[in-house]
Amino acid sequence: xxxxxxxxxxxxxxxxxxxxxxxxxxxxxxxxxxxxxxxxxxxxxxxxxxxxxxxxxxxxxxxxxxxxxxxxxxxxxxxxxxxxxxxxxxxxxxxxxxxxxxxxxxxxxxxxxxxxxxxxxxxxxxxxxxxxxxxxxxxxxxxxxxxxxxxxxxxxxxxxxxxxxxxxxxxxxxxxxxxxxxxxxxxxxxxxxxxxxxxxxxxxxxxxxxxxxxxxxxxxxxxxxxxx
Amino acid sequence: xxxxxxxxxxxxxxxxxxxxxxxxxxxxxxxxxxxxxxxxxxxxxxxxxxxxxxxxxxxxxxxxxxxxxxxxxxxxxxxxxxxxxxxxxxxxxxxxxxxxxxxxxxxxxxxxxxxxxxxxxxxxxxxxxxxxxxxxxxxxxxxxxxxxxxxxxxxxxxxxxxxxxxxxxxxxxxxxxxxxxxxxxxxxxxxxxxxxxxxxxxxxxxxxxxxxxxxxxxxxxxxxxxxxxxxxxxxxxxxxxxxxxxxxxxxxxxxxxxxxxxxxxxxxxxxxxxxxxxxxxxxxxxxxxxxxxxxxxxxxxxxxxxxxxxxxxxxxxxxxxxxxxxxxxxxxxxxxxxxxxxxxxxxxxxxxxxxxxxxx
Numbered sequence: 041x042x043x044x045x046x047x048x049x050x051x052x053x054x055x056x057x058x059x060x061x062x063x064x065x066x067x068x069x070x071x072x073x074x075x076x077x078x079x080x081x082x083x084x085x086x087x088x089x090x091x092x093x094x095x096x097x098x099x100x101x102x103x104x105x106x107x108x109x110x111x112x113x114x115x116x117x118x119x120x121x122x123x124x125x126x127x128x129x130x131x132x133x134x135x136x137x138x139x140x141x142x143x144x145x146x147x148x149x150x151x152x153x154x155x156x157x158x159x160x161x162x163x164x165x166x167x168x169x170x171x172x173x174x175x176x177x178x179x180x181x182x183x184x185x186x187x188x189x190x191x192x193x194x195x196x197x198x199x200x201x202x203x204x205x206x207x208x209x210x211x212x213x214x215x216x217x218x219x220x221x222x223x224x225x226x227x228x229x230x231x232x233x234x235x236x237x238x239x240x241x242x243x244x245x246x247x248x249x250x251x252x253x254x255x256x257x258x259x260x261x262x263x264x265x266x267x268x
Numbered sequence: 269x270x271x272x273x274x275x276x277x278x279x280x281x282x283x284x285x286x287x288x289x290x291x292x293x294x295x296x297x298x299x300x301x302x303x304x305x306x307x308x309x310x311x312x313x314x315x316x317x318x319x320x321x322x323x324x325x326x327x328x329x330x331x332x333x334x335x336x337x338x339x340x341x342x343x344x345x346x347x348x349x350x351x352x353x354x355x356x357x358x359x360x361x362x363x364x365x366x367x368x369x370x371x372x373x374x375x376x377x378x379x380x381x382x383x384x385x386x387x388x389x390x391x392x393x394x395x396x397x398x399x400x401x402x403x404x405x406x407x408x409x410x411x412x413x414x415x416x417x418x419x420x421x422x423x424x425x426x427x428x429x430x431x432x433x434x435x436x437x438x439x440x441x442x443x444x445x446x447x448x449x450x451x452x453x454x455x456x457x458x459x460x461x462x463x464x465x466x467x468x469x470x471x472x473x474x475x476x477x478x479x480x481x482x483x484x485x486x487x488x489x490x491x492x493x494x495x496x497x498x499x500x501x502x503x504x505x506x507x508x509x510x511x512x513x514x515x516x517x518x519x520x521x522x523x524x525x526x527x528x529x530x531x532x533x534x535x536x537x538x539x540x541x542x543x544x545x546x547x548x549x550x551x552x553x554x555x556x557x558x559x560x561x562x563x564x565x566x567x568x569x570x571x572x573x574x575x576x577x578x579x580x581x582x583x584x585x586x587x588x589x590x591x592x593x594x595x596x597x598x599x600x601x602x603x604x605x606x607x608x609x610x611x612x613x614x615x616x617x618x619x620x621x622x623x624x625x626x627x628x
Contacts, residue, residue, distance in 0.1 A: 145451055215473070231473050232474040235475070235476045235507050238476070239478070239479070250478065260513040
């Protein structure tokens with residue numbers, strides 16, 4: 041198995057870089073390391089990697105700043121590494137173009153899963169209107185959903201919501217983002233709509249709505265659509 | 269009396285009480301005028317000032333001293349009803365009256381300052397004792413997993429070729445358990461310091477209580493499968509405005525407490541109710557319950573039930589309490605009549621019955 045994808049780690053802690061490198065290399069990723077924001081930005085400019093793991097607490101510049109700077113021209117996935125589980129910090133990063141986040145300490149299994157999911161081209165691309173997500177089959181052209189090959193009736197809003205999640209599989213979508221995409225900018229603070237529709241949608245698509253396997257809650261941040 | 273000194277009336281009340289007392293004594297002296305001489309009246313006033321000095325701050329005492337001197341001069345010293353003092357004898361007396369009143373005030377003030385110093389010293393000593401216990405418990409809780417990690421890695425480093433595979437696996441699993449425990453302790457300490465410094469902001473948003481409860485339960489997998497978990501939340505339960513992250517933390521600590529201190533097979537029941545404008549969540553178990561005498565202390569920082577098994581810092585419940593109080597809510601603990609304990613969280617909060625909204 042050769043992933044060939046190049047991952048750049050921007051983190052000032054040698055220990056963290058070392059362990060991340062060992063882990064990622066054992067999964068056949070090519071790894072580059074940068075210890076400062078400055079070094080990292082130069083490396084991205086010279087050889088844009090396929091994915092960046094960016095620590096938010098860099099010594100020379102705030103990770104948030106680096107993120108915004110990189111997003112001016114760099115469009116591949118960026119995963120944020122943070123020591124704080126403060127939701128504000130994470131939401132801020134996600135709203136400024138981060139694809140995902142990991143809070144230190146994290147499990148290597150989780151790291152690899154997030155990297156994989158961020159690197160995977162969405163299986164819901166234009167040429168393939170049908171997406172399989174575990175027991176769900178979503179047909180974007182016919183706007184139909186099947187669970188274990190049995191058709192599920194969704195309302196228009198429920199469908200729009202599910203389609204948005206499915207097209208961003210593996211990615212954390214913040215509450216604000218979803219509200220804006222599904223209901224429009226004037227509903228940005230109407231989070232109760234989102235809660236209600238998520239609960240309804242889970243009742244229809246999840247085998248056990250109390251232990252959702254597809255629409256997973258990211259506490260205080262948003263939701264993530266998981267394929268299997 | 270010490271208690272009274274600690275809870276002195278407010279400054280403006282002290283002024284009022286001082287003035288009233290001086291005037292009362294003066295009226296009393298005037299009523300007895302003729303029966304007692306004006307010099308005796310001076311002593312009566314001096315007693316009033318001394319009493320005031322015993323209890324009040326220096327400023328009201330000075331006011332009382334000045335006021336009583338003026339009153340004595342005006343109403344008592346002949347010629348009466350003038351501020352003039354007739355004889356040189358009386359002039360000296362008035363001067364001495366004023367000096368004695370002042371010295372009186374200053375001395376009492378000094379004594380009280382000293383008392384205060386002693387009290388501060390005592391408090392410091394108590395604090396030192398508290399921190400000693402705290403550091404003992406903390407260093408134990410942090411050092412145990414660190415010791416495990418260092419010992420296990422040393423073993424793996426130096427004896428790698430001599431250790432059988434199964435021992436190596438066991439050492440690795442010990443390292444893993446120890447680091448999870450260490451992380452848990454550090455997280456508790458961080459939450460506690462976040463609470464104490466007041467440096468955290470509560471961010472309320474609409475919460476689905478079903479989602480909150482089930483997500484918290486799920487975070488205990490697989491350990492929780494050994495317990496009989498039951499969740500009772502009414503159908504069409506409204507949404508509540510809460511900080512999801514903080515409430516998850518609260519429930520996590522309560523359920524974690526039940527798992528930590530009861531035996532596998534114990535029933536844990538989580539129930540949610542909507543009572544007026546309050547959200548009520550209870551977490552009950554049918555374990556042994558808390559020792560009756562220790563229930564009051566259960567939420568105290570670093571308090572651990574006497575003889576409880578290691579693995580806790582005594583922070584979980586006080587963090588839960590802090591986060592509930594950050595919601596203007598309250599948390600209580602009771603033993604159940606048969607067996608076990610029940611935690612009750614009550615939070616006044618906005619609700620939304622939007623669940624009945626038409627589904628477009």
